[in-house]
Amino acid sequence: MKKLGKQTVTLPSRPVFTATAAVVGKKEGEGPLKECFDHISEDSYFGQSSWEKAEIHMLRYCYQLACGKAKIPCTELDYILSGDLLNQCISSAFAMKECAVPYFGLYGACSTMAESLALGAMLIDGGFAEHICAMTGSHFCTAERQYRFPLEYGGQRPPTAQWTVTGAGAAILGSSGSGARISHVTAGKIVDAGINDANSMGSAMAPAAYDTLKAHFEDTGRDFDYYDAVFTGDLGALGHDILESLFRKDGIKTGAKYMDCGVLMYDLATQNVFSGGSGCGCSASVLCGHIIPAMERGVWKRVLFAATGALMSTTSAQQGDSIPGICHAVAIEMG
């Protein structure tokens, strides 16, 4: 058994990031990470006839870029693990329907990048695959009209709201090679803190991030000091501060090495994104465009990537239910 403590597993073979790719929209391409992305689309339609088709195109293009960088034909992977925010995860399914690779559809809301990496890395370490693709993405315009209002309506947002990232990230994991490698996975439990304000997702997800990070540290004997950087998925500025305060109550200082992908994506002072970025594509494009390439340049050696998701729908919100959160953590180390 590769179990370590209650919730963590070790991956003795340490599956390696063979290649990553990130594709984003115009607004994301104007933010602080603009130099990191493989492609920035000036057109929210990505040349397609609907925003859903744009999201599909973005995911497919991102997948093709990652396969190209990995020098693996798009049809030669063992598995694709993907999901997204659209009802019935259509953008993933339609993006991947021509690639002729066995496909596992996931739904982890904005935690999908970590979920797909976690499962994909275990499939490789278990001896079931040589190469897999873990991927996800989101589009501001499809998410906005599905979850909130027609864009033309111009609905008002409170300062706790986040901005769905138009972006996709794809990572090819392999069983051999060198570079950034996945050493541990801590899969998250669903945590419901009783928040029912869909404009305050950071508050809903921060307790799940706290739960998973605490489990990871307990199981591995590691702490914030062990890692050069710890990233949460898309808690935004508010969720970032809530997570800091939850650890502070335990006498633990998270410090500057703790960052959130939703905060990193935009310039919060000038880009009118309120509490920061959200959506599956947020942590996916930050991981694939920024974090892994920076590790490979030597910026960080040990990173904990903990993507967070809010497991609600418009129906559950309309029925007055609270917003359950989840967070999966993946330890990534050079070597």
Added chain:
Amino acid sequence: MKKLGKQTVTLPSRPVFTATAAVVGKKEGEGPLKECFDHISEDSYFGQSSWEKAEIHMLRYCYQLACGKAKIPCTELDYILSGDLLNQCISSAFAMKECAVPYFGLYGACSTMAESLALGAMLIDGGFAEHICAMTGSHFCTAERQYRFPLEYGGQRPPTAQWTVTGAGAAILGSSGSGARISHVTAGKIVDAGINDANSMGSAMAPAAYDTLKAHFEDTGRDFDYYDAVFTGDLGALGHDILESLFRKDGIKTGAKYMDCGVLMYDLATQNVFSGGSGCGCSASVLCGHIIPAMERGVWKRVLFAATGALMSTTSAQQGDSIPGICHAVAIEMG
């Protein structure tokens, strides 16, 4: 590597079905399999205030029954793998939010039972878990109002339409023990045959079932003769016949050992379900209530379980897109 051919993997440790449970609604409890289910609810609300909450309750109850039969506390599993048909898979997430077990959300439409078994069995065989729960369910009333019309509207259906099963199935897989065991997994590729009639899902999914079964047979050197029974997920009567005719073109007779869970669930002559049952809960409750218990009684020794899913949404249908299908196959053998 445990790969066998292009698309299949072997599981040397053969994870075992420690326990299964199935909960269904009234109509399903009046069908030919009525003696198989652990619980039949006379009330479509399952005592709850909405159909969504009923679906949540049904899933949670089914999970508790399976854990009870396995004599494992509900909080002591290593992972739950679950998904459903509701937008953002809320019934799975809300059903599991109090169980404090690491959770992987899946979206495989009606193929979810096979997807969750496939991934769960690989996690066990890979050494990452001792016990997992693979589960899913669907509810006629939530599916009908989400995908089609308000129930009060009484929309007409053509004879090719299927009836969403109100039912759930949960399987606890373990790393040791005896009984029905998973020996092979053939994960499916997405197959789009260009069908765009949402009232003819069997036609859309049959080509995916054909693709996966053919890959399974090629990879393993097995054929219909090797198995005592081969079950597809929920192709219904029409899809069942299409699959038969696809194999017939290859000179292969499927014969009476080929059955479809959507056909088995209801008495098609008297229950007004048109082409038969569908929905995640169809193959899940037939597997967990009927197939595995029958194997353990000695009815069949070798079974191929191939659940099928249609990866579309109301948005993709409205935008005129075709319906991509998927099918994952799991080989189950006694010993």
